[in-house]
Amino acid sequence: xxxxxxxxxxxxxxxxxxxxxxxxxxxSGAATAYxxxxxxxxxxxxxxxxxxxxxxxxxxxxxxVKFGLAxxxxxxxxxxxxRKNYFYPDLPKGYQISQFxxxxxxxxxxxxxxxxxxxxxxxxxxxxxxxxxxxxxENFHGMSGIDLNRAGTPLLEIVSEPDMRSAKEAVAYMxxxxxxxxxxxxxxxxxxxxxxxxxxxxxxxxxxxxxxxxRAEIKNINSFRFVEKAINHEIERQIELIENGGEVVQxxxxxxxxxxETRSMRGKEEANDYRYFPxxxxxxxxxxxxxxxxxxxxxxxxxDAKKQRFKEQYGLDDExxxxxxxxxxxxxxxxxxxxxxGCEAKLCANxxxxxxxxxxxxxxxxxxxxxVSSERLAGLLKRINDDTISxxxxxxxxxxxxxxxxxxxxxxxxxxxxxxxDTGAIEAVIDRIIADNxxxxxxxxxxxxxxxxxxxxxxxxxxxxxxxPAEVNKMLKAKLK
Amino acid sequence: MHNKSIKELAAGxxxxxxxxxxxTQAMLARILQFQSINSFITVNEDFALQQAKNADARIAxxxxxxxxxxxxxxxxxxxxxxxxxxxxxxxLDNFIAPYNATVVDKLTAAGTVMLGxxxxxxxxxxxxxxxxxxxxxxxxxSLDAVPGGSSGGSAAAVAAHLAVCATGTDTGGSIRQPASxxxxxxxxxxxxxxxxxxxxxxxxSLDQGGPMARSAEDCAIMLQAMAGFDDKDSTSxxxxxxxxxxxxxxxxxxxxxxxPKQFFGDGLAHEVAKIIQQAINDYQKLGxxxxxxxxxxxxxxxxxxxxIAPAECSANLSRFDGVRFGYRCADPQDLTDLFTRSRxxxxxxxxxxxxxxxxxxxxxxxxxxxYLKAQKIRRLISEDFKRVLKEVDVIMGPVAPTTAFGIxxxxxxxxxxxxxxxxxxxxxxxxxPAMSIPAGFAAGKPVGLQIIGDYFAEEKLLNIAHQYQxxxxxxxxxxxxxx
Numbered sequence: 001x002x003x004x005x006x007x008x009x010x011x012x013x014x015x016x017x018x019x020x021x022x023x024x025x026x027x028s029g030a031a032t033a034y035x036x037x038x039x040x041x042x043x044x045x046x047x048x049x050x051x052x053x054x055x056x057x058x059x060x061x062x063x064x065v066k067f068g069l070a071x072x073x074x075x076x077x078x079x080x081x082x083r084k085n086y087f088y089p090d091l092p093k094g095y096q097i098s099q100f101x102x103x104x105x106x107x108x109x110x111x112x113x114x115x116x117x118x119x120x121x122x123x124x125x126x127x128x129x130x131x132x133x134x135x136x137x138e139n140f141h142g143m144s145g146i147d148l149n150r151a152g153t154p155l156l157e158i159v160s161e162p163d164m165r166s167a168k169e170a171v172a173y174m175x176x177x178x179x180x181x182x183x184x185x186x187x188x189x190x191x192x193x194x195x196x197x198x199x200x201x202x203x204x205x206x207x208x209x210x211x212x213x214x215r216a217e218i219k220n221i222n223s224f225r226f227v228e229k230a231i232n233h234e235i236e237r238q239i240e241l242i243e244n245g246g247e248v249v250q251x252x253x254x255x256x257x258x259x260x261e262t263r264s265m266r267g268k269e270e271a272n273d274y275r276y277f278p279x280x281x282x283x284x285x286x287x288x289x290x291x292x293x294x295x296x297x298x299x300x301x302x303x304d305a306k307k308q309r310f311k312e313q314y315g316l317d318d319e320x321x322x323x324x325x326x327x328x329x330x331x332x333x334x335x336x337x338x339x340x341x342g343c344e345a346k347l348c349a350n351x352x353x354x355x356x357x358x359x360x361x362x363x364x365x366x367x368x369x370x371x372v373s374s375e376r377l378a379g380l381l382k383r384i385n386d387d388t389i390s391x392x393x394x395x396x397x398x399x400x401x402x403x404x405x406x407x408x409x410x411x412x413x414x415x416x417x418x419x420x421x422d423t424g425a426i427e428a429v430i431d432r433i434i435a436d437n438x439x440x441x442x443x444x445x446x447x448x449x450x451x452x453x454x455x456x457x458x459x460x461x462x463x464x465x466x467x468x469p470a471e472v473n474k475m476l477k478a479k480l481k
Numbered sequence: 482m483h484n485k486s487i488k489e490l491a492a493g494x495x496x497x498x499x500x501x502x503x504x505t506q507a508m509l510a511r512i513l514q515f516q517s518i519n520s521f522i523t524v525n526e527d528f529a530l531q532q533a534k535n536a537d538a539r540i541a542x543x544x545x546x547x548x549x550x551x552x553x554x555x556x557x558x559x560x561x562x563x564x565x566x567x568x569x570x571x572x573l574d575n576f577i578a579p580y581n582a583t584v585v586d587k588l589t590a591a592g593t594v595m596l597g598x599x600x601x602x603x604x605x606x607x608x609x610x611x612x613x614x615x616x617x618x619x620x621x622x623s624l625d626a627v628p629g630g631s632s633g634g635s636a637a638a639v640a641a642h643l644a645v646c647a648t649g650t651d652t653g654g655s656i657r658q659p660a661s662x663x664x665x666x667x668x669x670x671x672x673x674x675x676x677x678x679x680x681x682x683x684x685x686s687l688d689q690g691g692p693m694a695r696s697a698e699d700c701a702i703m704l705q706a707m708a709g710f711d712d713k714d715s716t717s718x719x720x721x722x723x724x725x726x727x728x729x730x731x732x733x734x735x736x737x738x739x740x741p742k743q744f745f746g747d748g749l750a751h752e753v754a755k756i757i758q759q760a761i762n763d764y765q766k767l768g769x770x771x772x773x774x775x776x777x778x779x780x781x782x783x784x785x786x787x788x789i790a791p792a793e794c795s796a797n798l799s800r801f802d803g804v805r806f807g808y809r810c811a812d813p814q815d816l817t818d819l820f821t822r823s824r825x826x827x828x829x830x831x832x833x834x835x836x837x838x839x840x841x842x843x844x845x846x847x848x849x850x851x852y853l854k855a856q857k858i859r860r861l862i863s864e865d866f867k868r869v870l871k872e873v874d875v876i877m878g879p880v881a882p883t884t885a886f887g888i889x890x891x892x893x894x895x896x897x898x899x900x901x902x903x904x905x906x907x908x909x910x911x912x913x914p915a916m917s918i919p920a921g922f923a924a925g926k927p928v929g930l931q932i933i934g935d936y937f938a939e940e941k942l943l944n945i946a947h948q949y950q951x952x953x954x955x956x957x958x959x960x961x962x963x964x
Binding site for chain 2 (some may be wrong): 044048049050051052053054055056083085087089092094095102146273275276277280281282283332
């Protein structure tokens with residue numbers, strides 16, 4: 001990679017396919033739910049039976065417009081569906097209804113941050129289209145099976161400008177898009193199920209050259225990790241190829257995650273002529289200013305704006321602001337917690353980004369499925385705030401809350417975890433510890449400050465962690481003077 | 482019974498002079514008797530008799546309309562639940578639709594009895610009914626002549642009194658030209674007036690279903706049941722459907738008729754021209770005013786149509802790939818073999834010709850020169866009509882340049898075949914409504930007059946046609962042997 005930085009520059013553009021979270025398909029009334037028995041969610045329209053006609057799902061249009069407004073793009077007042085013609089067994093009509101010359105979303109942009117620097121990535125366009133079905137190649141007596149449940153599922157294809165110069169930037173862009181579509185509620189972002197996937201166009205050129213190199217397209221990458229690996233691999237492959245006197249050919253490549261390599265699928269332009277033309281079964285989509293205004297009014301606060309507000313309103317540092325605004329649900333949880341607990345935002349932020357997210361990650365759960373609601377967590381933070389328990393004890397209480405439905409107060413009572421603030425009791429323990437550890441006293445008095453921690457630890461252990469740590473510190477300091 | 486109009490039959494049914502079952506049996510018997518004209522692909526006796534029984538029950542309960550119990554038939558391009566829908570093709574010889582076309586649903590709801598499915602040019606591509614996988618239909622007026630196409634089975638069955646009325650579809654003249662050749666009345670509605678849902682697509686931006694019957698009055702009754710917005714068809718238009726029957730009686734005194742001089746150029750048979758001129762003169766006697774109009778772009782209609790229609794059909798017919806339904810070749814070796822042989826063996830010659838033309842016209846590098854240019858011409862033609870229809874109420878002219886030609890006469894020459902739609906195609910490109918009504922005979926073969934109206938002027942067209950039919954009896958003639 002050092003080599004790359006010196007002599008070569010990568011040029012990357014992404015085509016992201018986001019499956020829109022509509023209830024029904026883009027041109028039929030069939031459900032879009034994932035994981036049903038094959039061909040149970042495909043109606044006559046999805047099967048492409050003779051005589052059927054597509055009817056546009058208005059919800060998909062709304063979502064497309066929402067997206068366009070969120071990336072400050074031009075929304076086409078007039079956009080057109082076109083037929084993309086090719087034969088494939090899982091493409092029922094022999095053409096895919098997509099948008100070609102007049103997409104619903106025009107020029108827009110998204111800002112990303114890589115290594116502390118901001119960069120604006122252009123979005124060329126975003127268009128609506130239908131997904132195809134799936135070919136199943138296992139166990140059909142030597143034949144292939146076709147599952148058309150996915151056929152007709154609405155997709156938003158988001159095409160970026162070739163503005164990215166490293167795999168890292170591409171990942172940042174993809175993550176940012178992922179965050180955005182989930183914020184907008186237009187895509188569930190589930191990458192395992194293929195709801196959010198991308199094709200990467202990668203080329204390299206000698207540093208300082210204006211002209212783009214010949215690009216290869218890597219198809220269907222469905223994780224952030226794979227995007228980075230696939231692009232890096234492809235960059236290396238191309239550089240090596242050129243440096244050895246070869247030439248990159250324009251083609252479609254597939255990333256094999258197992259072998260960590262890309263391999264050629266088929267040549268692109270020369271092999272396929274999709275013969276796009278406007279679909280005569282569908283009327284052009286007309287978007288009025290009033291419609292746009294209506295959608296705009298429904299736009300949620302977007303990630304960048306929220307991050308900024310969190311910093312200003314709650315005094316959060318950049319790291320916490322980024323973490324807490326990484327999803328709308330998490331941000332909402334945090335804000336609810338601040339309100340419900342009445343505690344300092346910083347305490348709330350640390351708990352959410354620390355304990356809570358740690359536990360969620362460990363259990364592989366989403367914030368929406370958190371066993372500890374913001375109300376219950378607020379109950380715990382209140383007890384830290386009023387010195388009923390220490391932060392350390394609170395972590396134990398949190399673990400118990402995670403495993404039960406009890407409130408923080410019930411657990412504190414039940415387990416007798418209430419903090420001891422009785423200075424007499426603490427003093428008695430301190431005196432005993434000092435008496436029992438004369439060697440350490442000497443060291444401390446000789447100037448070894450570190451030993452102080454030893455005494456705190458001993459006292460806390462003796463008191464099973466229930467002593468108020470600030471009180472212990474204060475009293476120890478006084479005693480050891 | 483088989484010579485009566487819908488209104489007369491409805492009165493007879495109501496007065497219990499005969500039942501729908503009896504009427505249906507009579508029609509089924511005639512279908513059997515005149516099997517040799519090959520107008521039906523499928524006859525469904527049990528199905529028809531069951532529907533007739535249901536209709537009789539409805540009539541007995543006093544729950545009926547004019548179409549209740551009327552035996553009719555559908556062009557085999559309309560999907561019918563549980564009954565084979567072949568579209569005249571080997572490709573769909575085994576296809577039984579799991580749903581009804583909206584038009585079929587509507588006419589069934591009105592109480593019609595479906596006798597069966599009517600022969601047609603394969604996928605509606607043809608002007609003579611000779612491209613059908615099921616063989617050509619014979620014209621009842623001259624058994625060695627074609628009935629026209631693509632709704633040739635519909636026209637022949639109605640002319641031969643094998644069905645009271647029939648549905649047809651018109652992409653470039655496929656209702657009007659066979660109606661003209663078979664001496665019946667046919668109406669191609671405004672694009673969007675009748676739902677296309679369940680009507681197997683040939684050229685989606687041009688296809689339109691419509692009624693074919695023996696009079697304007699019967700067409701009005703049928704269209705009443707067929708027309709209307711359908712939320713399953715995005716191109717259907719949400720406008721109220723007028724009372725077509727009520728409009729029939731209106732006085733046409735002062736009607737302004739435009740006659741394009743381009744309609745009377747070379748290629749129009751002299752005897753046809755004479756009959757059309759006579760019909761226009763008859764309208765003048767009814768109080769109409771005639772004006773010659775100029776439509777310079779009409780001559781571009783055929784070339785534009787033969788880009789746009791094949792382009793659309795090349796995509797519309799891609800779904801017939803042998804994967805999910807329809808014809809599949811035996812023992813496919815691999816995917817490409819499955820696709821190419823299923824399509825190669827399942828489609829006939831004319832269908833393949835149009836798919837190839839359309840594929841070529843849409844190909845990279847040719848799209849602008851063909852498809853886009855054809856669309857521009859389409860707009861010019863529409864402008865011509867719009868301009869003229871500001872000056873006149875309707876446009877009149879011939880439907881076809883000749884009377885029905887002989888079976889086999891034009892099959893070897895596609896261009897000559899295509900020219901038989903020279904007067905009808907422009908109307909589809911503009912999306913306008915138009916009718917063909919019987920206006921006379923040349924050497925014993927019927928000649929139809931074409932009446933073209935403004936968008937959604939079906940009521941006016943039916944009115945104008947009906948007024949003519951009140952004073953003429955061309956539409957009441959029956960072919961010899963079929964009386």
